[in-house]
Amino acid sequence: MKWLSSTYVFPLAVITLIISLCLQCAWIRQLYLAQKQDVRNKLESIVSNASKQTVYRSVARGRERSSRFKQFFLSSEWFSLRQAFDDLKLDNLHSQFHYGIDNDSTVVEMRMSFLNDPKKHFNMSSSSKTDNMSPRQVSSDDQRDLKSLDSLVNHQLQQFGLRIRKNYALYDYSSGKLIKTVPFAKSSISFTSERYTYNLKFLHRYQLVVGNIFWIVVFQMRYYLISSLMMLVLTAAAFYLLIRLMKNQQLYAKARMSFTSNMTHELQTPISTIAVALESISKYHLIDEPEKLQNYINISRHELQRLQAMIEKVLKQEQMDIGKIKLQFTLVDIQSVIKQVMLSMDIQVREKDMQLILVPAGEPYFIKGDAMHIANVCYNLIDNALKYSPAQSRIEVSCSVANHELTINFKDNGQGIKEIYQEQVFERFFRVFSQDNIHNVKGSGLGLHYVKQVVDLHGGRVALQSKIGKGSNFMIILPLYEEN
Ligand SMILES: Nc1ncnc2c1ncn2[C@@H]1O[C@H](COP(=O)(O)OP(=O)(O)OP(=O)(O)O)[C@@H](O)[C@H]1O
Ligand SMILES: [Mg+2]
Structure with a gap:
């Protein structure tokens, strides 16, 4: 039924609600x-x-x-x-x-008594x-x-x-x-x-x-009033959930399509590069020129590593989604994990001439968690801050403790995220489109979904404060490990 597209669902639901509201009002009257x-x-x-x-x-x-x-x-x-x-x-x-x-x-x-003379009045005694x-x-x-x-x-x-x-x-x-x-x-x-x-x-x-x-x-009608109010609320809630579900489905379908084309492009680039390198080696007899040969081999190796990393990311996500990944819980010093991640990202930070700072907390904070996955979470959030902030900006990572919970803040002063997308960025494949519907920065839309999944598995939660043009603050809140 092509005519019953989602464009008509919202007005149809609103009209149905208004009609049922009018009918209820008429009935109650x-x-x-x-x-x-x-x-x-x-x-x-x-x-x-x-x-x-x-x-x-x-x-x-x-x-x-x-x-x-x-x-x-x-x-x-x-x-x-x-x-x-x-x-x-x-x-x-x-x-x-x-x-x-x-x-x-x-x-x-x-x-x-009948009055015989209509002009006279009765004597009311x-x-x-x-x-x-x-x-x-x-x-x-x-x-x-x-x-x-x-x-x-x-x-x-x-x-x-x-x-x-x-x-x-x-x-x-x-x-x-x-x-x-x-x-x-x-x-x-x-x-x-x-x-x-x-x-x-x-x-x-x-x-x-x-x-x-x-x-x-009104008191006599109380049961009718309550039931009619409940019916209205339930109908409105059902319509609201239905429309939300449809919108999410639409968004998911759109994001998946964009993911497929994105990934195809991302996979094709290294394959083409390697193909060209191999072809050049045989065409120009580079066996005789070891220096050039080594250069082409290095390029191919680098591209193969990139390909492998990408495939691994998708596979890891797939395993995460079907709950196949088992976490190895140990005592983790969160600040040393962050420091290690920051060290591994030093080249990227330098390339963009950015400042990546860990605000010292004064004392170590421990959590019970999987060090590798927690490190990946930090990597993803710092990677995003680097990708979606202009050159020479400042990224600040800080830890704080309140109510037996540890909060890690990843604060940037980059492009920010519109309020309507702030929940959706954690969904699989979701990426914020720029005005012309083109993604300026490469990505698969899996990073934040992974972050949320890992944090959920640690019994924590994610939160986001962001203002368009001003920057974002991604917060990871995890249960703090306390000895007593
Ligand atoms: N710090 C940030 N500032 C602005 N926008 C952000 C930030 N972090 C994430 N986003 C937005 O959220 C979207 C989803 O992020 P996510 O990390 O899930 O995917 P990605 O970075 O596009 O791809 P990848 O899977 O490679 O991480 C991004 O496409 C981007 O639009
Ligand atoms: Mg990302």
Whole structure:
């Protein structure tokens, strides 16, 4: 699928993420609205239930409690009828319950009045006839029932685990006028219930008023929110890893191609040189000219050594990659290893007219390691500093100890490495391309990969600080050998 190249993968992943984010948001919004409605329904049912119960209790108090009596007053039919009748207040139609004592009986009348003259208004008189009850008594009974209803509401709210800021408003039964207001700002009110009577005195109606229910709804949705957040994070992480993997693969393929062409070129040069030398020897009968012959033989030997070194490097890397190399751990004095490496590189340093300095540490530092591989690590890092720094610059090697760890710094003031490449330089075959995509300095891109592998095998780590144009500091951090 050529069209599905990596160029499209990133925008495709971003679009997919955005779409799934939008879908999640839409879904969470729907869920929030549904949950909010659910909380509202719960609150409404709490108040209506409490109203049913309080009416029943106020009626049943002191009377014989027959089950049919209870059944009737707690029935939904009676409740619906009461609500419908209480709410029926139109321009020329008025409905009202009347409560009164007639001889020995309590009378509850349902009265519906039509105004014959629409221009006139209803005369809103108190609905109760309290023949043998003082108004004070009625009012105190009403207060008691109101308290009972409110505490029942509180109790049920607690039972449902709804910790909310609540209060109630009280309305006059006949006129519908607000008697007791709520001390909440209007904007902070999330829910107001229907108005309910709570006894058969028909003096007032109760309305539950609830403050902000946002956090209650969010709390109810917590599992959905967490799972949806997790899904988003996991999807994003999966896409991120996939894209990173693809980019690395691409980079690796590119680096490998460049390695192949580089190596082919590197191998061909000595072969051609040796071929030309041999041909010259036979063509010009150099056997008769021992001096010239010796010169050609020297050139060929040198080229063969170079060829062998290159092949060895690749083979060593191959063995390292498949874990075939076994390290010989001994006690290593790190500074004497560095000194030896520096000595062996003296010619290269002189050729480039550079300064290679080991900052004296004052005391020897020891590690448990393979002296040969540690020396190779130092060689590679100094070789890089020489290759990637201009002539006459200064390379500084220093050792320091902190927290039972030894840090060896290889500091140069060469060309530096861009931040985006600072991790990749340790990957196999990776070489930083110059602007025109051409490598100015020869190399296989294996040196730093080898360095990292050896350091890892010693239980250490590598670190790099570099600024383009300013220089680099490669740090090798190894566990320090301490006698106690
Ligand atoms: N001191 C340094 N300053 C600037 N760039 C560096 C330095 N050391 C390494 N690099 C960059 O990191 C790349 C990888 O280095 P590495 O040593 O792995 O490979 P190389 O030097 O190209 O080849 P070789 O296998 O011969 O060492 C180099 O090609 C170079 O671009
Ligand atoms: Mg190198």
